Amino acid sequence: MIEIEVQNETHQSQERLRFAAVPRIGEGIRLREPDGFWASYDVVDLWYQKAEFGDVWIPYLHVRLTPAPAAAEPEPVEVPAQGQAPAKAQVYGIKEVYSFTG
Incomplete structure (x- = not known):
């Protein structure tokens, strides 16, 4: 499992989640909303930062709520x-x- 910090643009929140694989930019992921319901989010950005310890790179995701089809x-x-x-x-x-x- 890969632990990734997810920065949610829609709700201006951050949380660390575990993924089996790192999602790519443009892919959709399902996250639980503050009201308890699941919603679709688009991956807007993905970047890696070097950890303070060792030679480890930590992935970060920037997501936004998927707009409803017009x-x-x-x-x-x-x-x-x-x-x-x-x-x-x-x-x-x-x-x-x-x-x-x-």
Whole structure:
């Protein structure tokens, strides 16, 4: 097991964790959040520093919470209006925006 100091950019915290292998930059790791739930983190940086004793190099990780995938922007949808020309509606979340032509 390799003991690595993990510096969490999202929560501004540091802790030492044990890994079977050193994660690489760009890889994702799962860490427990302060609220007890697990979350995905991206490895932003990895570096080694020489220990104060012997010829030992200690790995350090810098991680950031993986951003949630952005919802795709919806395409305009044709909505027939009663007694008018068809209108285009764009749906954003739970709110609909209509623009009537005619």
